[in-house]
Amino acid sequence: MAKENSFDIVSRVDLQEVDNAVHQTMKELETRFDFKGSVSRVERQGEELVILSDDEYKLRSVIDILQGKLIKRGVSLKALQSGKIEPAAGGAVRQRVSIRQGIDAENAKRIVKIVKDSKLKVQAAVQGDQVRVSGKSRDDLQKVIQLVKAADLPLDVQFTNFR
Template sequence: MAKDSSFDIVSDVNMQEMDNSVNQAMKEIEQRYDFKGSKAQIVLEKDSLKLNAEDDYKINAMLDILRGKMIKRGVSIKCLNPGKIENAFSGTLKQDVEIQKGLSKEKAKEVAAYIKELKLKVQAQIMDDKVRVSSAKKDDLQLVIQNLKSKDFGVDLQFINLR
């Protein structure tokens, strides 16, 4: 009897590359003419970013710079979930940006439902923050990966543990 093959669908962020992106963005911000003398800063915390600046133009510009650095370092910009721009202390503004790690229950259900719609002989199983797909045929698994890559779920998907 042939053993089932499987792989996992996850949405993960390389935090070391995220840290490097933040550091590069801060270097560029410090050198840019439109940021001279400003209190603009990006702080990377465990699962979020804190942006501080004098006005919303600078906060949006900082976010654009950060996204550019993330793209160059191979970090998906889909993991960023910017919050509202709010007032902070001494006339500055702040924005909290959540870094999404893992698949939420809703996204996992959406991915599993899409896999079922493909009508291939595969089983999709939701496991915490990932989806495991198994089948007797590796070709079917590769078709699932191909179809998932062509559809946008709003998060960056990685395919790991192909066995």
């Protein structure tokens, strides 16, 4: 009897890397001349980033700095979902950016559909916030990984538990 092979498709963000990017952003804001005397700051509250600045122009600059730091630390920008820019105390502006963890039901269905349409001898099943793909041939599983990587998904996916 042939052994069944499988792997999981997940969407996870390393929050420690996000914290490191936030700290690096704050250090840069403290040393930059154009942010002297500014109330600009970034902080992580649970699975959400709160970005505060004097005006929209400086807010956009802070976001650019933060995105650069996140990219350098290997955090995909697809995992971030920006909220509206809202007024804050003292004439400042604030923007909340949520960090998406896990694959939502709609995207999980898209991934399963991609796998089923490939006509490979594998099965895909949604398990909570991840998708498990299983089959007898490891080569078929490798092909599924390539298909999912090539698909234009609105979230960053990783492949875990390959056995």
